[in-house]
Amino acid sequence: MYKVYGKASTRAFRVLWMLEExxxxxxxxxxxxxxxxVYAVNPSGKVPxxxxxxxxxSDSSAILTYLADRHxxxxxxxxxxxxxxxxxxxxAVLDELDSVLWVATRHSFILPEEQRVAEIPSAMKWxxxxxxxxxxxxxxxxxxxGEEMTIADIICVHCLNWGFGIKFPVEDDALLAYGKRMRAxxxxxxxxxxxxx
Ligand SMILES: N[C@@H](CCC(=O)N[C@@H](CS)C(=O)NCC(=O)O)C(=O)O
Numbered sequence: 466m467y468k469v470y471g472k473a474s475t476r477a478f479r480v481l482w483m484l485e486e487x488x489x490x491x492x493x494x495x496x497x498x499x500x501x502x503v504y505a506v507n508p509s510g511k512v513p514x515x516x517x518x519x520x521x522x523s524d525s526s527a528i529l530t531y532l533a534d535r536h537x538x539x540x541x542x543x544x545x546x547x548x549x550x551x552x553x554x555x556x557a558v559l560d561e562l563d564s565v566l567w568v569a570t571r572h573s574f575i576l577p578e579e580q581r582v583a584e585i586p587s588a589m590k591w592x593x594x595x596x597x598x599x600x601x602x603x604x605x606x607x608x609x610x611g612e613e614m615t616i617a618d619i620i621c622v623h624c625l626n627w628g629f630g631i632k633f634p635v636e637d638d639a640l641l642a643y644g645k646r647m648r649a650x651x652x653x654x655x656x657x658x659x660x661x662x
Contacts, residue, residue, distance in 0.1 A: 467491040468516030470503050473659040477513035479525045479623050480532075481659065483616065485652035487538045493659075526555055529616040539616050547610070554609060554617040561596035562624035565589045569631060586631075593633045601637040607646065622647040 467484065469491050471477025475498070484491045496502050499510040506521035507514045514521050515528045522528050533540035541547035569589035572581045600621070605611040609618050625635055625644045635641055647653060 468494055470494045470496055470500075470506060470514040470516065470521075471512030472497060472661070473656050474661060475512050476525045476623070478656055478660075479619050480513045480515060480528050481656040482619050482623070482652055483529050483532055483539065485655050486614075486619075486650075487532065487536050489532070489536065526559060526616075526620060529619060530555075533616050539614055539619070541613075541615065551610060551615050551617050554603065555620055557603070558600070558617065558621045558624060561599065562593065562621070562628070565592045565596065566624060566627050566631065566633070569593075569633070570627075573631070590633050593628060594636070597628075597635050597637060597640065601640055604639055604643065606639060606643065608643075618647060622653075 467489060469477055469480050469484070471480070472495055473481055481491075481493070494502060494516075496512070498512050503512055503514060504510050506516060507523045509523070511523065513525055513528060514523050515531070517531075522531055530540070532538075534543065541551050566589070569586040572583075572585040572589075603609070608614045609621055622644055625640065626648070628635060629644075635644065648657070
């Protein structure tokens, strides 16, 4: 059985959502970053980490790709052109949404106060709004890539929600409706209920 290290309030949400979507059983080790149990499986102390037997895989997008490939679900097969587009979308979402949200979050409350730069969150908000416009152009519907849900949707919707949580607006009707549909999925709802207030 897989072991998921992390809390649903972190990027571990993506891994838990994936496991619920594909119906694979798991044990949740509900620990935050830098917990000794995390350091035991990931030298950076970051979450999520997926325990697989005696081995462990870090980084949510690598974990999702591994699970998708292993179980043949929520992915196009490796070596196809669709897979290349899927990977490209994942990298675009990581570059243009995840990294922008992460920098804004770090400069809001994660970094030691003396390291925070007050202007950075508003600069990141501007970048996020600009990048959402580009994402909207790539969005095919009903899922990011068209008719098939892929792991790119999991990472993307997690970022859209993160943006909502820190009041970074998504001003695009198709993306807003997409986010609403994705959040209504039973697997998403199950993991959302695990988040602590
Ligand atoms: N690229 C990694 C990022 C992991 C990450 O930064 N996780 C955060 C929690 S959501 C963390 O552990 N932060 C602690 C730190 O930055 O030291 C992923 O996608 O899993």
